[in-house]
Amino acid sequence: MIRILALLAGLLALSALPAAAQNPVEITADNFTINEESQEGVFTGNVVVIHPSVTVRAPKVVITYGEGGTSDIESFEATGNVHLETPEQDATGERAVFDPAARTLHLTGNVVVTNPSGTVRGPELLVNLDTGVSTFTGSQSGRVTGTFTTE
Template identity: 65%
Template sequence: MIKRLLLIAALALLALPVAAQQPVKITADLFTVDETTREAVFTGSVVVVHPSVKVWAEKVVAIYGEGGTTDIESFVATGSVRLVTPEQDATGDKAVFTPGDQMLRLTGNVNVVNSGGTVAANELVVNLETNVSTFTSTGGGRVTGVFTSQ
């Protein structure tokens, strides 16, 4: 199941839409760009549609570098985040992707479901370079998994 976290890799493509040369459609109630802070902010029922993944969140912030909006330093989705691919569905309170180190963190009430089962934790950290996914829990909680046989 962990290796099937393809949606996490697909989220990385959202942070680099121009490099991936894939069309990305984003809808929101409000969109602002602040050139001073280099932030592009979508708020209010945000829906991001990419050919490999669909993301829902209340707010999505892309922080970009000197290269402009194609030079993404971090991609942050907050507020009941949901990531869906044809293979699986993941939810959490916040998703942060940093292209520089190829790390993705999904935190707060994390739940990942696919045909192989379900894993729940407080945090999921995925290293997209090594394909290592780590589920952790805090505050005395436990990582839980329910797996089904095919």
């Protein structure tokens, strides 16, 4: 069974950056722009977000923060060729949006999730971190397919 939650657990730390001293998040990119008016931090060019439990790679990552400043993360959006990896599995897609308030991750655009037990592909994946339910959805751009290894 594909365990999406393990892959995404690290993204929860992005919603609580004050805890960064305990679980540091390292972000590297070719460029970084912060816009105080729109309350956005934009990382572009070979962006790599490293947390102890997940690594995110993308051409662009936009972090929107609230009134509490840069430690008050409201959303995290990675776009382009997005790659999420943990020691247990990999996921790829064209866009990943993490919403800390709703505790959801929405991965869209040619989504592929792979681990030693199999591979699932589909146009869209929604993960609810509170319920533990991961839902792949088909659309006009394709159906959900899976290949699983059996013993």
